[in-house]
Amino acid sequence: MIQGEIPNDDPAVVPNGDHGFGGTALVVSPVQLSGAGADPWIIMGTIETHARAGDPMHGSLHVYKRDSSSSSGLLEVQGLRMDGQSGRPFLYGFCGLAIGDVNGDSEDELVASTFNGDLVVFDLSLSSGNLQIGGVLFWTVLDGSIGVANSIVIADLDTATSGNEIYVAGSRGMRKFHQ
Ligand SMILES: [Ca+2]
Numbered sequence: 366m367i368q369g370e371i372p373n374d375d376p377a378v379v380p381n382g383d384h385g386f387g388g389t390a391l392v393v394s395p396v397q398l399s400g401a402g403a404d405p406w407i408i409m410g411t412i413e414t415h416a417r418a419g420d421p422m423h424g425s426l427h428v429y430k431r432d433s434s435s436s437s438g439l440l441e442v443q444g445l446r447m448d449g450q451s452g453r454p455f456l457y458g459f460c461g462l463a464i465g466d467v468n469g470d471s472e473d474e475l476v477a478s479t480f481n482g483d484l485v486v487f488d489l490s491l492s493s494g495n496l497q498i499g500g501v502l503f504w505t506v507l508d509g510s511i512g513v514a515n516s517i518v519i520a521d522l523d524t525a526t527s528g529n530e531i532y533v534a535g536s537r538g539m540r541k542f543h544q
């Protein structure tokens with residue numbers, strides 16, 4: 366096709382303006398939730414979003430869905446500052462995202478990682494048909510950055526543990542988490 370260029374590179378595909386410094390994690394996947402349908406959902410994480418005056422730098426998560434009425438074809442249905450306020454965790458530098466069932470209840474969760482070594486599992490739910498990122502189900506901090514370049518895999522590779530495991534690549538090697 367076009368050598369050296371990204372075909373159909375369309376800046377308008379990022380709806381709703383500037384989310385700050387660096388969108389570094391992206392997952393596109395249908396979600397296993399009652400009533401979620403087969404359409405893919407898109408979740409993006411930033412390194413750092415626009416901090417409010419006096420706030421420390423923090424990242425953000427954004428949920429999109431396909432919407433033919435939008436000029437970009439996508440609609441943002443949720444944007445969350447991870448600023449430590451209102452029950453949200455304080456997180457900086459999202460670098461990996463994955464969707465899968467990690468607690469064996471046949472519904473999917475969102476797994477996120479950061480340059481700071483945070484590994485966080487968020488609850489997912491539907492509200493008025495839209496995917497919403499909810500509360501923190503699990504949060505640990507590991508040595509070094511983990512999950513960089515979306516190197517998070519949710520899979521049942523170990524039959525000795527119930528259900529899926531979470532595998533993350535990090536500066537201290539590959540780590541496995543399970544129920
Ligand atoms: Ca689950």
Ligand SMILES: [Ca+2]
Pocket residue numbers: 521522523524525526527528529530
């Ligand atoms: Ca297993």
